[in-house]
Amino acid sequence: MTQFHHLSVHDIVQGLANKSFSSHELTEHFIGRIDKLDGQINSFITRDFDNAIAHAKTADKLRADGDARPLLGVPMAHKDNLCTKGVLTTCGSKMLHNFVSPYNATVVENIASAGFVSLGKLNMDEFAMGSDNEKSYYGAVHNPWDTTRVPGGSSGGSAAAVASGFIPVATGSDTGGSIRQPASFCGVTGIKPTYGRVSRYGMIAYASSLDQAGTFGKTALDCAYLLEPMTGYDNKDATSINRPTDSLVADILAADTTSDKPLAGKKIGVAKAYFGAGLDGEVEKSIRAALAKYEELGAQIVEVDITDPAITLATYYLLAPAEASSNLSRFDGVRFGYRCENPKDLADLYTRSRSEGFGEEVKRRIIMGTYALSAGYFDAYYIKAQKVRRLIVEDFLKAFEKCDIIASPTAPTPAYKLGESLDPASIYLGDVYTIGVNLAGLPALSHPVGMANGLPVGLQLIGKHWAESELLTTAHVYQANTDFHQAKPELAKD
Template identity: 75%
Template sequence: MSELHHLSTQQLITGLQTKQFSSLDLTEHFIKRIDALDSKINSFITHTSETARAQAQAADEMRAQGDMRPLLGVPMAHKDIFCTQGVLTTCGSKMLHNFVSPYNATIVTNIDKAGMISLGKLNMDEFAMGSDTSSSYYGAVHNPWNLEHVPGGSSGGSASAVAAGFIPLATASDTGGSIRQPASFCGLTGIKPTYGRVSRFGMIAYASSLDQAGSMGRSAKDCAYLLQPMIGHDPRDATSIKHDMPDYIQDINEAEAKAGNSDKPLAGLRIGVAKEYFGEGLDAEVDQLVRAALQQYEDLGATVVEVTITDPEITLATYYMLAPAEASSNLSRFDGVRFGYRCENPKDLIDLYTRSRSEGFGPEVQRRILMGTYALSAGYFDAYYTKAQKIRRIIVKDFDDAFKNCDVIASPTAPTPAYKLSENLDSATMYLGDVYTIGVNLAGLPALSQPVGLTSEGLPVGLQLIGQHWQESELLTTAHLFQQHTDHHLQHSAIAKETV
């Protein structure tokens, strides 16, 4: 029982079905680990332990009565960007330090319907704006592999909690790499689905044309289990798209059965590699580990082909014009009037607005709001925002052209492994950490990060797989078959190795 947190989601489900342990046993195990060890990590903002115990007890009773839902009684936790009825939902910001949501985000409702047990809300960069989870009003999050290093962001709480063995699965969101980059830094698998695949209703907006919810786990199959109940059309979200509903676990199982005992399970798969992803700024060890993983893919039968994509520096500039512009618009609703933080003793309405926003938002959020407001202002809209939208269309076309020659595109997830928290990177340097991931969001494509090894300092490195629209199954099955023949995803962080 002391190593329940080392089990895969499939093993947890089997253990519950065969009564090796109960949901309450599982829940108590994870709560005990969180209580004992999260002071080192700071991955949780809000704990819902008592509610979780009640949910677990109810799940055990339902399972005893024949309830066959596979995820019934499996613990997880939500990034604090998703509204959760009756629970504090802060988005990592002082602005929402007292906001208890009166309703659930659609994905929260869907995961509840699947019978999962929520252990709380996870720390994050304020309003999802950041790449290292150091901008949270609730304090920086530490990487379970090395506490002196960052876990990535903005979903750093989700990544660190899974990597520390506090939960087997976590929800996360990705606007420019906020699932994939922390998955890379923390040695996890994380998937950002196609834009429109998962409802954004109840997800506090950063940049509405880029935001998408996804899942994190230790393996591709873990991610598939959590992503399954999250997907589907939602009439409450105007960007939610009606599309065929895949069964990710069935697709993975069928691909595995088809591969059988073959030593070339990925025969026929064409992996596109662009030289633009391996240029200046890429850490030498990251380059080496990613190239070694591509060789492993070839050994498993895949073919590597050369493709061309938009220069990542152009993509980066485009993203940091469009995302702050949308943030400026979305965050205008936080004005100290209806909910959230309000300054004390305002002199008048202007003072209320000004001080509430200045005191409620942190420096990085203020910086992006100002950048976006400038880009949208009279005289600059056409020069900046409109031009960036035109370049965005070119980025989409470049991906479309690349996919004419390959099935998936591979790249490093991030240019470096996790850096030290004490480095206090300036914003421009931090933004470069998203250079390989943001094109996916601009094009609305699905993408996945999977672990491919450790640096000489013992820090994880991730490889990114980018798929065509609606092809999450291909990404998940590809990564799963790779993980069936490698053990990178089975490595444990220093904190995960600790027993309590």
């Protein structure tokens, strides 16, 4: 049997165009792998296989009739916080365990219009609040490199499914690192675009000023194939920015990857603040080696100053829970979602529905956010954090006066053990290198650059606003000259 799960999206696009195989064959292959192996990983919440096969057969017929869409029939799957019409959209929560969306998120609609075939909905930390994917009502996701370890969160199901060879690409969302950190832990590539680049309509909100949908793939080029049709203005989203979309795939394919110095003239900024206490020694070795490789490819490494990550972390964990407290107030057991049994009165309905429907981490963040927004503390905490956020943006803009891209570790450690007795504050520290990007609305990606104690390590590249093409192309040049992205866990080698 053809090992379709070893093919890149570029290979799949060419194979479908050349009629080397059909979408139906591809879809059946990936469904077979999920049926056989996902019991070890738990990456899917909802398997929409009957619809996937029907859509794949339709894609094959459309191709035979002359439909020239290059992505027609390519399999993928969605993170379960993107509304999909007629399919469960749970957000990894008991609160939405029976919610079947009556409409598609714009992201889902755009991807379907490009011709992709969705195999279902992927596991995630409840309401995207977590950094390990252990906080899902549907059970923890396991890292395919070591199933005793976490895949990262909150988009852990997406990263694990791509790393396991269950799907070529997947959607994710990133509020404080929820694409980049699991990409690092699972040894895949993941990109979070500029805030406003991708519509948030139909994406169930965690923190509305921080959330942004993005993509996972084995490579930067794979990510670009899925990201490109996702982008564009949407008048249903007030935060969507009306600007021309980029030709991400064409830009990457046109890039020089073979000359002696393909990145000559590129300046990559590195901040000492990202290499302080808490960074695992083996992770740092891989990051330093990756930066040396970028220099070998012609890039110039320059030192830049960035806001102290400890300040960024404190700012994020005031603002994000405050927005979550507001966004999640709608889940009250009245209109949709979980409702407690036999409520005594309206107050009991609200109290028990929310207490029983939300998990511990979601309740913790709601309480933190409600406290920050409460009378007497609003000015002292929330308003102050908003002012600091503006200073964080200014620090990034000043840094970009000296460089084109900023590089850092994606996470301070490789994937840690499932059930490891970390207190919440220690887990939050895992986001220390990623959250500043969300506060500033910048694009950033993570790509694999090595191993630490047998586990993948990711390098984060941060770009200027709207610089997705530059980020993806830079990572592509690195991947064309290295083979870290080709490493596979045992589960994906067969």
